[in-house]
Amino acid sequence: MKVAITGNIGSGKSEVLNIIKNSGYECCSADEINSKLLTKKRIQNKVLELLELDTFSKEEISRTIFSDATKRQKLENFLHPLILAEIEKITKDKKLVFVEVPLLYEAKWELFFDRVILCSVSKEVAIKRLVASRGFDYQTALCRYNSQLANEEKIALADYVIDNEGDYQQLVNKVQELLHENF
Numbered sequence: 001m002k003v004a005i006t007g008n009i010g011s012g013k014s015e016v017l018n019i020i021k022n023s024g025y026e027c028c029s030a031d032e033i034n035s036k037l038l039t040k041k042r043i044q045n046k047v048l049e050l051l052e053l054d055t056f057s058k059e060e061i062s063r064t065i066f067s068d069a070t071k072r073q074k075l076e077n078f079l080h081p082l083i084l085a086e087i088e089k090i091t092k093d094k095k096l097v098f099v100e101v102p103l104l105y106e107a108k109w110e111l112f113f114d115r116v117i118l119c120s121v122s123k124e125v126a127i128k129r130l131v132a133s134r135g136f137d138y139q140t141a142l143c144r145y146n147s148q149l150a151n152e153e154k155i156a157l158a159d160y161v162i163d164n165e166g167d168y169q170q171l172v173n174k175v176q177e178l179l180h181e182n183f
Contacts, residue, residue: 001096002112003183006104007119008148010126010133010141012164012171016119017100019175025183029100033086034079043082050074066143080107087112096183105149105157117178118158120151121165 005020007013014029021027037043044056051064051071065072084107091097098117104110121129123145130141155161160182162174 001114001183002091002094003096003098003115003117004104004110004113005098005100005117005119006102006154006158007164008121008126008151008154009102009144010129011119011121011151012162013100013102013119015168015171016117016162016164016175017098019172020098020179023176023179025179026094026097027099028087028090028097030083030087031100031102033083037079037082037086043079046078047075050078066140066147072147076103076107080109084109084112103148105154110157115159115182116157117160117162118154119164120155120161121163123151125165 005013005016014031017027017029038047038058047061048054048056051061051074053060053064061075065075080103087099087101091099099113101107101109101113104113104116110116126145127138127141130136130144131138134141136144160178162171162178164171164174
């Protein structure tokens, strides 16, 4: 069984994945796969070509894709199939594996997974977390948040929803309860 963990930026997906991993379950992350892919020179060169950039800089790439939806789409059209192919390799023949996929619904990958867990927080909480933890200014955090499908739409699509408005121990309790009852 393949279980996706998704949610908007700032919702706590990585924390949920870590809790599940620390509970002894097999896990992987689309973001980690993406990071590994971006260390390959041929991938870096293609990214530069697609985004019309001269040097490979994660900060410049982020600025470009969050200010130009067409370029973001070009990059996603290139990287998403590569990421999904790696996820397929990792999850093949596994009885149960949890996969953190931030852009699950945006990439239209939900049918690849048997179940979907959504980490959910309000827009306000997500923005505050992004400002505090990633050092974004309010406008940058808002732009990143708004580039994703609305949280309310994702709630309607998910199999399980973890409300992550509380503290870390509350999150641990909710994740452990979900695992105990469903997996």
